[in-house]
Amino acid sequence: MxxxxxxxxxxxxxxxxxxxxxxxxxxxxxxxFEEKKYIANLFFENxxxxxTSFEMAEAKLGISSIPFDVxxxxxxxxxxxxxxxxxxxxxxxxxxxxxxxxxKYYEQLVGLGIPVxxxxxxxxxxxTQSLLDLMTIYEQFGTFKGLDVVIAGDIIHSRVxxxxxxxxxxxxxxxxxxxxxxxxxxxxxxxxxxxxEALAEADVIMLLRVQHERHDIRARFTKDDYNRLYGMNMxxxxxxxxxxxxxxxxxxxxxxxISEELVEGEQSVIFRQMKNxxxxxxxxxxxxxxxxx
Ligand code: CP
Numbered sequence: 085m086x087x088x089x090x091x092x093x094x095x096x097x098x099x100x101x102x103x104x105x106x107x108x109x110x111x112x113x114x115x116x117f118e119e120k121k122y123i124a125n126l127f128f129e130n131x132x133x134x135x136t137s138f139e140m141a142e143a144k145l146g147i148s149s150i151p152f153d154v155x156x157x158x159x160x161x162x163x164x165x166x167x168x169x170x171x172x173x174x175x176x177x178x179x180x181x182x183x184x185x186x187x188k189y190y191e192q193l194v195g196l197g198i199p200v201x202x203x204x205x206x207x208x209x210x211x212t213q214s215l216l217d218l219m220t221i222y223e224q225f226g227t228f229k230g231l232d233v234v235i236a237g238d239i240i241h242s243r244v245x246x247x248x249x250x251x252x253x254x255x256x257x258x259x260x261x262x263x264x265x266x267x268x269x270x271x272x273x274x275x276x277x278x279x280x281e282a283l284a285e286a287d288v289i290m291l292l293r294v295q296h297e298r299h300d301i302r303a304r305f306t307k308d309d310y311n312r313l314y315g316m317n318m319x320x321x322x323x324x325x326x327x328x329x330x331x332x333x334x335x336x337x338x339x340x341x342i343s344e345e346l347v348e349g350e351q352s353v354i355f356r357q358m359k360n361x362x363x364x365x366x367x368x369x370x371x372x373x374x375x376x377x
Pocket of ligand 1: 130131132133134135204213333334335
């Protein structure tokens with residue numbers, strides 16, 4: 085695999101190979117690369133989990149993470165994304181992890197001679213989040229085929245929803261959505277359900293963060309109203325199947341997408357998702373940069 089840009093580009097075999105290697109790393113540990121490798125993590129949008137878990141994965145593989153802070157870079161002098169990336173290549177980086185607000189920013193990077201791992205592009209794709217979500221689902225159920233998954237919340241702005249829909253349908257899961265009308269995507273039309281009905285059948289309830297920075301949600305919903313109408317709360321929790329799981333990519337708006345007492349509840353795997361993110365990113369880095377020695 086030369087790059088990881090979107091889940092659309094991965095076959096079922098690619099996905100299963102990455103997940104199974106991540107599960108092996110989790111169970112048996114990992115040996116660092118024998119040859120020295122250098123990665124720059126270029127984050128043009130804020131991040132806690134994705135950036136830090138790539139840094140952790142790189143440390144465990146013995147890869148040097150080259151510091152880059154967009155606020156102190158020559159981007160402020162007008163340097164383009166392409167020239168920033170070409171500079172990293174010229175300086176000796178073996179690969180780049182990039183998060184950027186522009187959908188499909190990576191289409192500007194044709195001509196780059198080093199691999200790119202997409203850490204999230206606007207509302208487009210978030211492939212490593214999807215892979216860690218898939219790893220967590222597979223760890224729980226041992227299969228994707230026939231699982232009922234409901235993705236709920238701010239669908240239209242969510243790269244996580246887009247990547248997970250592509251991947252889960254490819255793997256044989258049944259995906260439906262639940263969202264306020266203004267956050268539904270027209271082309272998904274008949275896949276929308278009322279959450280109270282969908283969650284009673286669901287094996288996986290995947291909540292999405294309300295992306296305040298991409299719209300003015302507060303104009304229509306208070307936190308409590310959103311939770312009552314569209315979020316996970318104790319009333320809905322009682323209707324879930326007993327072996328179903330609650331997922332959320334985080335950061336979580338506690339009390340909004342999910343009631344405070346459920347975030348770390350028995351059926352929540354939110355912090356397990358984050359933990360699995362390190363193993364998935366180690367697996368992706370191994371896939372892209374070559375076998376760990
Ligand atoms: N889930 C996720 O991508 O979190 P960060 O924005 O903190 O990286």
